Amino acid sequence: MAGHRIVFTPSGLNGSVEEGTSVLDAARSLGVDLDTVCGGRGICGRCQVEVSTGVHAKWGMEVAEDALGPRASIETDYRGARPLVAGRRLGCAARVCGDVVIEVPAESQVHRQVVRKDLDLPAFTVDPSFTAWFVEVPEPELGDDRSLADLVRLSVRDQHGRTAPHVPLRALPMLQPAIDRGSGAVTVVVDEGDQVVAVWPGFVDVLLGVAIDIGSTTIAGHLCDLSTGEVLASAGRMNPQIRFGEDLMSRVSYVMMNPGGEAELTAAVRTAVDGLIGELVDQIESFREYVLEVVLVGNPIMHHLVLGLDPTPLGQAPFTLTTNRALVTRASDLDLTLPYARCYVAPCIAGHVGADTAAAVLAEGPHRSEVTQLLVDIGTNAEIVLGDRERVFAASSPTGPAFEGAQLSSGQRATHGSIETVRIDRDTLEPRFRAIGVDLWSDEDGFAAATGPTGPSGICGSGVIDAIAEMYLAGVIDSNGVIDGSLAERTTRVVADGRTFSYVLSEAGGNRIAITQNDVRAIQLAKAALRAGIDLLVEHAGRPEITDVRLAGAFGAHIDPLRALVLGLVPDCPVDRVRSVGNAAGTGAVQALLSRSRRTELEDAANEIVKIETATEPRFQELFVAAMGVPHSTDPTPHLAATINLPEPSASGPASGSGRPRRRARGVPA
Numbered sequence: 020m021a022g023h024r025i026v027f028t029p030s031g032l033n034g035s036v037e038e039g040t041s042v043l044d045a046a047r048s049l050g051v052d053l054d055t056v057c058g059g060r061g062i063c064g065r066c067q068v069e070v071s072t073g074v075h076a077k078w079g080m081e082v083a084e085d086a087l088g089p090r091a092s093i094e095t096d097y098r099g100a101r102p103l104v105a106g107r108r109l110g111c112a113a114r115v116c117g118d119v120v121i122e123v124p125a126e127s128q129v130h131r132q133v134v135r136k137d138l139d140l141p142a143f144t145v146d147p148s149f150t151a152w153f154v155e156v157p158e159p160e161l162g163d164d165r166s167l168a169d170l171v172r173l174s175v176r177d178q179h180g181r182t183a184p185h186v187p188l189r190a191l192p193m194l195q196p197a198i199d200r201g202s203g204a205v206t207v208v209v210d211e212g213d214q215v216v217a218v219w220p221g222f223v224d225v226l227l228g229v230a231i232d233i234g235s236t237t238i239a240g241h242l243c244d245l246s247t248g249e250v251l252a253s254a255g256r257m258n259p260q261i262r263f264g265e266d267l268m269s270r271v272s273y274v275m276m277n278p279g280g281e282a283e284l285t286a287a288v289r290t291a292v293d294g295l296i297g298e299l300v301d302q303i304e305s306f307r308e309y310v311l312e313v314v315l316v317g318n319p320i321m322h323h324l325v326l327g328l329d330p331t332p333l334g335q336a337p338f339t340l341t342t343n344r345a346l347v348t349r350a351s352d353l354d355l356t357l358p359y360a361r362c363y364v365a366p367c368i369a370g371h372v373g374a375d376t377a378a379a380v381l382a383e384g385p386h387r388s389e390v391t392q393l394l395v396d397i398g399t400n401a402e403i404v405l406g407d408r409e410r411v412f413a414a415s416s417p418t419g420p421a422f423e424g425a426q427l428s429s430g431q432r433a434t435h436g437s438i439e440t441v442r443i444d445r446d447t448l449e450p451r452f453r454a455i456g457v458d459l460w461s462d463e464d465g466f467a468a469a470t471g472p473t474g475p476s477g478i479c480g481s482g483v484i485d486a487i488a489e490m491y492l493a494g495v496i497d498s499n500g501v502i503d504g505s506l507a508e509r510t511t512r513v514v515a516d517g518r519t520f521s522y523v524l525s526e527a528g529g530n531r532i533a534i535t536q537n538d539v540r541a542i543q544l545a546k547a548a549l550r551a552g553i554d555l556l557v558e559h560a561g562r563p564e565i566t567d568v569r570l571a572g573a574f575g576a577h578i579d580p581l582r583a584l585v586l587g588l589v590p591d592c593p594v595d596r597v598r599s600v601g602n603a604a605g606t607g608a609v610q611a612l613l614s615r616s617r618r619t620e621l622e623d624a625a626n627e628i629v630k631i632e633t634a635t636e637p638r639f640q641e642l643f644v645a646a647m648g649v650p651h652s653t654d655p656t657p658h659l660a661a662t663i664n665l666p667e668p669s670a671s672g673p674a675s676g677s678g679r680p681r682r683r684a685r686g687v688p689a
């Protein structure tokens with residue numbers, strides 16, 4: 020029989036096949052990445068390809084219009100799961116009748132590139148752990164002594180041209196019910212170790228996975244199609260452990276004071292994760308049975324609690340982890356009602372730097388970076404990562420709750436009605452601001468009506484950063500953070516408050532929202548703890564130039580980069596090099612879910628990161644004191660000065676460092 024040359028693009032794989040060979044068979048024989056679930060039955064539509072006709076100088080070929088034979092009924096009558104795109108052919112049905120160049124579109128590749136804008140996912144390649152094979156299992160006949168397991172295994176082998184998978188004990192009970200309900204037709208799901216993990220009746224081509232970031236306050240999840248990499252649904256809910264304590268340390272205290280209390284905390288978080296998965300599956304009107312994998316990331320205490328491990332060693336030095344390895348277990352071991360799913364729990368980096376940071380590192384890639392990258396996630400603890408492709412350092416710094424608006428006179432969590440952006444006129448010292456959920460500035464018509472009779476409800480953490488940075492730029496506070504009481508003669512915004520002064524942002528509806536001297540001091544302390552941690556890592560890294568600053572997490576998403584530099588939250592650098600990266604931990608968890616190679620990268624990166632313990636570093640105290648000043652008591656700020664007019668440093672010299680670093684106990688307010 021005549022042979023024809025066939026070239027697949029974009030891979031460039033090519034070879035010679037006999038007349039009449041299907042494109043799918045040609046792809047298989049040449050090792051081309053062409054998807055199939057139904058094995059050429061015209062059901063799945065995963066094998067779609069395009070013919071490139073005309074002259075291909077690169078390949079020295081001319082491809083005729085009829086290089087593939089005419090459409091057979093399997094194509095003309097196609098009613099499969101995926102619509103057949105106009106101009107495309109089903110690779111399993113189209114037959115080679117001449118030299119041909121075949122384009123395999125991204126959707127038809129098993130290992131395809133995924134680009135997600137809404138989740139800030141960089142382009143990466145899906146590298147799935149599971150594959151589905153649709154088979155028709157022959158009816159057992161008298162005299163045929165093959166077992167049910169063998170009939171299924173051999174059906175996969177014979178109908179898909181691959182090795183027969185193994186059927187472990189766990190999968191055996193699934194066989195008969197699936198074959199009965201599917202009238203002999205079943206979808207067999209096989210993992211990367213060639214073990215059958217699920218057998219479903221009929222044709223199923225949506226394999227689901229869930230990536231979950233367990234935060235102290237919120238639990239966020241993304242439901243993904245494991246084959247396409249598509250994020251199908253996202254949802255979040257409050258962490259119910261809040262009823263045992265707002266911050267992590269108070270939850271550890273609860274366990275210390277209530278023997279067996281960790282079981283309650285474990286049950287609470289597992290129930291919430293299970294409920295969240297149910298919500299995600301409901302969103303796409305699917306079933307829990309189709310969820311094959313769950314990836315969990317979280318800070319060390321959440322990590323231990325969801326695994327049912329005692330978190331109390333993590334509440335105090337030396338912060339010893341029970342395990343720092345990635346774990347793979349059955350989802351049912353964590354009380355998740357997912358009959359076929361396994362659970363991958365990402366590794367913590369250290370006793371105070373968790374798997375959420377490891378996931379953020381995977382997403383943002385300091386270990387892949389040519390330049391020094393600073394990645395900061397600010398909460399009641401700040402996780403700090405600094406480095407490049409040569410070496411990466413990590414630490415956490417006990418910033419306390421001030422950045423979340425807690426323990427400030429008008430502070431509150433970021434909720435509807437709280438002030439989040441502030442500007443102060445340099446001449447009049449009059450403020451204007453915006454509140455969450457209201458699109459207007461406070462000096463625009465309609466703002467009062469939009470915020471209601473009581474006006475803004477308070478000020479959130481990013482609003483306080485804005486306000487204090489603006490107060491500094493307007494000369495309301497000096498570089499020591501002291502509110503200038505003499506300004507009370509110039510403006511009614513500066514008011515006496517006992518022996519110190521406050522700056523009043525709003526008094527709408529009799530609800531005074533002000534920044535007091537104590538508020539400024541609380542933010543200075545939090546900032547100094549964060550900055551001292553950063554500066555410590557900068558020293559360990561040999562004082563590299565930092566030109567890539569990434570602010571992660573909910574708080575980081577709302578900080579104005581310029582004002583972060585004014586306050587000295589991060590070291591001086593060009594303003595356009597400071598940016599928010601959103602929920603980097605969630606993005607990293609999704610990548611670990613969709614790609615085995617990314618998962619390995621996460622584990623390697625977590626293992627190789629150099630951990631710095633701020634509590635035992637003698638330099639931390641000195642760096643903390645120097646970081647009390649605004650922007651900084653000793654570090655020059657040439658990039659900032661080139662961008663904006665900065666006030667003269669205060670005559671009284673640098674900040675005296677009247678504050679002290681917090682005790683090194685996670686989340687404990689100083």
Ligand code: FES
Pocket residue numbers: 043054055056057058059060061062063064065066099109110111112
């Ligand atoms: S392989 Fe399923 S339709 Fe072609």
